[in-house]
Amino acid sequence: MATTAASAGDAILVVDDITVRFETAEGPITAVDDVSFHVKPGEFLSVIGPSGCGKSTLFNVIGGLLSHHQGTVTVAGETISSPHKSIGMVFQEESTFPWRNVTDNVAFPLELVGMPRDKRIALARHFIALVGIDGFENRYPGELSGGMRQRVSLARTLAAAPKILLMDEPFAALDEQTRLLLGDKVLQIQQQLKQTTLLITHNITEAVQMSDRILVMTYRPGKVKRIVDIDLPRPRTSEIVGSEAFGRYVAQIWNDLREEASRGMRDEESHVLHHHHGGA
Amino acid sequence: MTDATATQRPARAQVAPAVIGFATVTATLLLAELLIQIGAINRYIVPPPSEVIEAFRQIVVEEHIFRRFLLTAAECLTAGVMLTLCGVASGVLMHRFRLLQRACETWVAAMASAPLVLMYPLFLVIFGRNALTIIMMGFIAGLPPVILKTIEGITATRKVLVDVGRSFNLNATQQFWKILFPAALPTIFVGVRLGLIFALINVVGTEFLINYGGLGQLITDLAERYDLAGTYAAICVVILVSVLFFMALERIERWLRPVD
Amino acid sequence: MAETGRLRGAAAAGPLIGPVTLLRAAIILGVLALWEFLAHSGWLYRDVVPSLSAIARALVALLLQGEYYFNLGVTAGEIGMGLLIGGSAGLVVGIVLGANRFLSKAFEPYLYYLGPTPKIIFLPIAIMWFGVDTPSKIALGTFSCFFPITLSVAAGMRQIDPVLIRVGQSFRANTLQMVLKIYLPAMRHPIINGLRLGFGFALIGTLLAETRLSNKGIGFLIIRAYDTFNMPRMYAMLIVLFVLAIGVNALIGHLGGLERIRRA
Numbered sequence: 001m002a003t004t005a006a007s008a009g010d011a012i013l014v015v016d017d018i019t020v021r022f023e024t025a026e027g028p029i030t031a032v033d034d035v036s037f038h039v040k041p042g043e044f045l046s047v048i049g050p051s052g053c054g055k056s057t058l059f060n061v062i063g064g065l066l067s068h069h070q071g072t073v074t075v076a077g078e079t080i081s082s083p084h085k086s087i088g089m090v091f092q093e094e095s096t097f098p099w100r101n102v103t104d105n106v107a108f109p110l111e112l113v114g115m116p117r118d119k120r121i122a123l124a125r126h127f128i129a130l131v132g133i134d135g136f137e138n139r140y141p142g143e144l145s146g147g148m149r150q151r152v153s154l155a156r157t158l159a160a161a162p163k164i165l166l167m168d169e170p171f172a173a174l175d176e177q178t179r180l181l182l183g184d185k186v187l188q189i190q191q192q193l194k195q196t197t198l199l200i201t202h203n204i205t206e207a208v209q210m211s212d213r214i215l216v217m218t219y220r221p222g223k224v225k226r227i228v229d230i231d232l233p234r235p236r237t238s239e240i241v242g243s244e245a246f247g248r249y250v251a252q253i254w255n256d257l258r259e260e261a262s263r264g265m266r267d268e269e270s271h272v273l274h275h276h277h278g279g280a
Numbered sequence: 281m282t283d284a285t286a287t288q289r290p291a292r293a294q295v296a297p298a299v300i301g302f303a304t305v306t307a308t309l310l311l312a313e314l315l316i317q318i319g320a321i322n323r324y325i326v327p328p329p330s331e332v333i334e335a336f337r338q339i340v341v342e343e344h345i346f347r348r349f350l351l352t353a354a355e356c357l358t359a360g361v362m363l364t365l366c367g368v369a370s371g372v373l374m375h376r377f378r379l380l381q382r383a384c385e386t387w388v389a390a391m392a393s394a395p396l397v398l399m400y401p402l403f404l405v406i407f408g409r410n411a412l413t414i415i416m417m418g419f420i421a422g423l424p425p426v427i428l429k430t431i432e433g434i435t436a437t438r439k440v441l442v443d444v445g446r447s448f449n450l451n452a453t454q455q456f457w458k459i460l461f462p463a464a465l466p467t468i469f470v471g472v473r474l475g476l477i478f479a480l481i482n483v484v485g486t487e488f489l490i491n492y493g494g495l496g497q498l499i500t501d502l503a504e505r506y507d508l509a510g511t512y513a514a515i516c517v518v519i520l521v522s523v524l525f526f527m528a529l530e531r532i533e534r535w536l537r538p539v540d
Numbered sequence: 541m542a543e544t545g546r547l548r549g550a551a552a553a554g555p556l557i558g559p560v561t562l563l564r565a566a567i568i569l570g571v572l573a574l575w576e577f578l579a580h581s582g583w584l585y586r587d588v589v590p591s592l593s594a595i596a597r598a599l600v601a602l603l604l605q606g607e608y609y610f611n612l613g614v615t616a617g618e619i620g621m622g623l624l625i626g627g628s629a630g631l632v633v634g635i636v637l638g639a640n641r642f643l644s645k646a647f648e649p650y651l652y653y654l655g656p657t658p659k660i661i662f663l664p665i666a667i668m669w670f671g672v673d674t675p676s677k678i679a680l681g682t683f684s685c686f687f688p689i690t691l692s693v694a695a696g697m698r699q700i701d702p703v704l705i706r707v708g709q710s711f712r713a714n715t716l717q718m719v720l721k722i723y724l725p726a727m728r729h730p731i732i733n734g735l736r737l738g739f740g741f742a743l744i745g746t747l748l749a750e751t752r753l754s755n756k757g758i759g760f761l762i763i764r765a766y767d768t769f770n771m772p773r774m775y776a777m778l779i780v781l782f783v784l785a786i787g788v789n790a791l792i793g794h795l796g797g798l799e800r801i802r803r804a
Contacts, residue, residue, distance in 0.1 A: 063710055082712075089710040093703040099725045109711045111721070160711065297645035304646070325668050383563040393736075393789040394782050395744045398759075401751065401766035402774060406588055477656045485658040489752065496661065503664035511664050522657040 011038035012196055013062070013164050017071035020057050030221035031057040032069075037215055037224060039164070042194040044187075046207035047215045048253065050261040052268075054222030055200045056092075059168040062198065063089045076163060088162030092169045096141040096152045102128060103137045105152050109160035127155040132185055147178035154186065158195075165190075165197045171206070179203075183210060191234065204257065208249045209236050216253060219260040219267070226256055327509040332516070335509035339498070345517065352483060352494030352521075355411055359418030359479040364472050367423050371430025371468075372461075381431060392424035397482050400489055414486045414493050421482040422475030429471025433464030466537040473529045480525055484518055495521065587771040598772035599779065608761070615746065615757040618674060622681025622742045627735065629682075630689030634734075635723060637690070638697020648694060655687040659741070660748045667753060677749045677757070684745030685738035692734025696727035732796035736789055743785055 020032040031054040039045050049055050060066040062073050064083040073080040075087060083089075096105050103124050104111075110120035128134055131151040133144075141149050150170055157165065167186075171179040187210050190197050201207050207214050208230060216225045230249060232240055240246060309329045315321045316328040327335075339345055374381040400417055407413040437460050445459040487496025495518050502510040572592060578584065579591040587594075602608050637644045637651075663680060670676040700723065708722045724731070750759025758781060765774035 065706060065709060083710045085712065087710075089706075091703050091706060094701075095703045095707050097704065097707075097722075097725070099728065108721075112711055112713050112717055297642050298649075300642075301646035301650065305650070379559055379563055382560045383567065390786045390790075393740055394785050395740070395747060397744060398747055398751075398762065398781060399778060401762055402778065404766065405769075405771065405774075406584075481656065481658045485660045485748070488658070488661050488663075489748065496658070499661050499664065508668075515661050515665070518661055519654065519657050523653045526653060526656050 010040055012041045012076055013039040013198070014074040015058075015062065015071075016074070018058065018061055018073065019070040020054065020061060020066065020068070032061070033221035033223045034071075035217075035222065035224050036071075037227065039196060039198060041163075041196050043213065044190055044197045044199070044211045045213050045215060046199045046201055046211040047217060048201055048204065048207050048257065049217030049222065049225075050219050050257060050264045051202070052220050052264050053217040053260065054220060055217060056168055058217075058222070059089075059166060059200050063087055063166055065089075085160070086163040088157040088160050088165050090150075090153050090157050090165070090167040090170045092172050094141075094146075094149060094173075096149050096156075098141050101138050101140050102133065102144075102152050105141065106155045106159050108156055124155075124159060127159045128152075130158070130189060131155045145178075147174050147182055150174065150182060151185070154189075158189070158193075163196060165195050166200075167197070168200045169202065170199075171201075171203075179206070186210070187236070204250050204253050205241075208232075208246060208253070209241055214253060216256045217260075219264040225260065228253060324508065327512055331509040332512045335507070335513035336516070339502070339510055339513055339517070345495075345498075348494035348498055349521065350494070351411075352487065352496065355414050355487075355493065356418060356476070356480050356483045359415045359422065359483060360472075360476050362415070362419045363422040363426055363475045363479060366419075367426025367471065367475060368430050368468060370423075371427045371471075372434070372456075374427070375431055375434045376456075385428070385431065388424050388427050392428065396421050397485060400486055404490060409490055409492055411493065413490060414483055417486040418479035418483040422477075422479035425474035425478065426468075426471040429474070430464065430468050433467030433471070434460050436467065437463040469533055469536055473533055476529060477526060480522060484522070587769065590772045590775065594772040595775045595779075598770075598776040602773065602776045602780065611757050611761050614674070615750065615759065618677045618746045618750075618757065619681055619739075619742050621678045622746055623685055623735075623738060625678070626682035626685040626742065627689055627738060630686050630734070630738070631693055631731070633686075634690045634693025635697060635719065638694040639723075644694060644698075648691075651687055651690055655691060659684045659745050660752075663749055663752055666749070672753055677746050677754065680749040681742040681746040685742035688737040688741060689734040692730045692737065693727065696730025696734075697723065699730070700726045729796055732792060736792045736796075739788060739792060740785070747781075 015035060015037050018032055018035045019030065021028055021030050035058060037045075047055050047058065057066065061069050062080070064073075064080045064087065067081050075084055078084065078086075080087070097108070100108070103121060106127055107120040107124040110123060115123070125134075125137065128137055131154050133148055133151050133155070136144065136148065141152065144152070150173075154170070170186075171182055174182065183206055186197075189195065190210075199207070199210065211230050214228045214230060216228065217223065218225045228249065232243075232245060232249075312321070312326070313329050316323050316326060374384060397417060399420075400413070403413045403416055407416060441459055441463055442455070445455045450458065483493075484496040487493030488500055489496075491497055491500045495514070499511060499514045499518065502514050575589065576592050578589045579594075590598075637648050659680065662683060663676070666676040666679040666683075670679050704722055704726055705718075708718050713721065747757075747759040747762075750757040751763045752759075754760040758777065762774060762777050762781075765771070765777060
């Protein structure tokens with residue numbers, strides 16, 4: 001369970017000994033086991049792991065949507081027990097409000113805190129332009145593509161000016177090309193805003209390209225397997241993406257993941273066998 | 281073929297809500313009893329539940345409840361058979377003659393949303409103050425859903441099944457009776473169920489309104505006699521019959537479509 | 541493929557006087573011809589099937605009569621009030637039941653099984669509790685529309701995409717904000733559908749109550765026409781009533797459909 005030498009003192013997000021257990025039909029399972037790490041301001045940290053490693057659970061814990069856990073999550077000194085204004089979440093699924101146009105979607109968090117209409121429209125427009133969908137302010141999500149809708153979700157979350165941006169596989173439902181373009185956009189914005197970002201993903205290339213550090217998780221119960229410092233210069237051009245160093249990082253992480261992924265597959269298979277046997 | 285991993289909540293969690301629900305209802309009745317007995321609620325407007333229960337016994341014995349029930353059931357059954365036969369036949373006809381469907385289906389849908397039962401004074405004039413009025417009221421109220429669901433069921437038959445029939449060179453009649461109609465039966469039954477429910481509601485409602493017939497008429501009778509507890513009891517009986525009828529229809533439907 | 545059970549607009553695109561229109565015209569003319577024949581045949585008791593001209597005259601007389609609009613207003617007011625009270629109560633109860641699984645399992649079955657029962661039989665109770673005049677009609681209308689609205693809203697709550705709720709939670713929306721900005725807009729279709737059903741039932745409940753015991757309203761006018769054996773007038777009133785009922789139903793349904801066009 002290697003951790004980097006960064007001191008917790010200058011971290012903006014401290015995840016300390018998080019353990020999450022669930023009651024299921026087949027008995028209690030531990031989704032996340034004793035996970036600890038911290039994130040420095042302006043840092044881009046990816047959390048990567050096989051399916052079933054508890055990364056979405058971790059996402060919900062840090063976001064404050066899941067309070068049934070052991071251990072603490074601290075943001076700028078304050079402990080989190082419910083959604084915190086310093087944390088902005090971007091979900092994996094379609095999450096734009098279909099009944100609001102783009103501007104009203106993005107202005108939603110500003111509306112909640114009572115910002116006057118003119119101000120919030122102006123601010124929403126700013127973030128709409130930032131994510132690159134200017135011109136579509138009055139359209140409805142139903143008229144947009146999947147990639148554009150995720151941009152709306154991103155703009156909406158950024159509009160709330162969170163100290164920490166928390167994203168759960170936001171590109172998972174998109175095709176490869178859209179994902180690459182959107183990934184570049186997110187990286188560009190992150191560098192521009194110096195936004196502290198925590199990205200949950202299962203895509204190694206994406207993680208290596210975008211992150212300063214990568215946290216690799218084990219299969220259930222999810223523990224921290226390794227934290228990898230990505231020591232590549234920014235901006236991460238296509239040259240760098242094609243470089244040997246990049247490839248080595250990817251291979252190293254894939255090695256770790258493959259072990260965990262196979263464990264996951266074997267576990268699934270025995271699960272299926274066991275229950276079919278019981279149900280036939 | 282059931283999946284053994286189907287969620288098996290602890291038995292307690294499944295029963296607890298039902299118990300709480302029932303307990304709340306019982307508690308409310310007990311509270312009502314108390315408030316009425318101490319005079320907080322006027323007992324000449326709301327009879328105490330204990331009196332209503334006593335009235336239950338009375339009307340069962342004195343008011344020939346079983347005979348009334350049979351009368352209502354007979355009216356409902358007649359209306360039900362009529363609306364099933366006419367409804368399914370109309371639906372089949374409308375499917376067969378596509379032009380007829382395109383012309384008339386919206387009309388039938390409009391009828392389904394119209395307050396048909398308001399025609400009861402008209403039916404009184406046409407058919408007289410007797411069981412025929414009641415049956416006709418149940419019939420026309422329950423007809424539209426049967427027609428609509430029959431059309432829907434036949435039209436929505438999966439194309440692959442139709443293709444199977446074509447691959448066996450079935451003619452139109454065989455195609456209909458051997459493939460389309462059987463495939464449509466579950467949806468048709470949904471329509472018949474709706475039709476029967478509307479029929480019962482309108483049969484009892486009309487009995488109440490025209491003061492003739494079985495259970496519905498009992499309520500009017502007791503209300504006119506100012507038998508307060510009896511009126512409440514009679515209403516409860518009707519509601520009970522209605523609910524049991526609805527549950528029975530649901531059971532039958534589930535039995536008819538076990539795999540969906 | 542035909543859409544059944546929902547009131548759609550005009551028939552499929554095509555020539556203006558297409559075969560569908562022709563068939564409809566033919567059916568209507570055929571029915572009217574049969575009607576006129578029966579009216580003059582003398583088979584049925586006088587005026588049970590009045591001649592078309594008699595009905596037309598009664599219709600015109602009705603629509604020109606101030607008294608009719610007064611009674612229409614009374615009935616409309618009663619229905620409106622019933623929908624307002626029953627609708628608001630239904631909305632609140634529906635949201636509560638939809639949001640809480642336990643409460644739903646505990647109490648919703650009662651509403652579900654009591655829904656398809658004849659509400660008119662509660663009229664004696666309504667009269668005892670609220671008197672003979674307007675309030676008892678409103679009570680019956682309220683009672684009639686409460687069930688379909690509550691059940692629609694409760695079901696609608698459960699069908700809201702869970703991620704939308706999580707979005708609201710992640711932005712720390714309070715309960716009122718969740719209801720106004722997320723639940724209600726997300727449920728606009730079930731709400732409108734429940735409203736459509738509720739309107740239909742409130743209409744029936746109120747009118748039937750008026751036919752039994754009232755001295756104003758459309759139901760009262762219908763029964764008065766029955767008592768005086770003024771059949772042309774009764775037919776005229778039923779025609780207007782049906783046109784209005786179907787029209788309002790279609791209007792409410794259209795409100796729900798408008799959304800679909802915008803979201804295209």
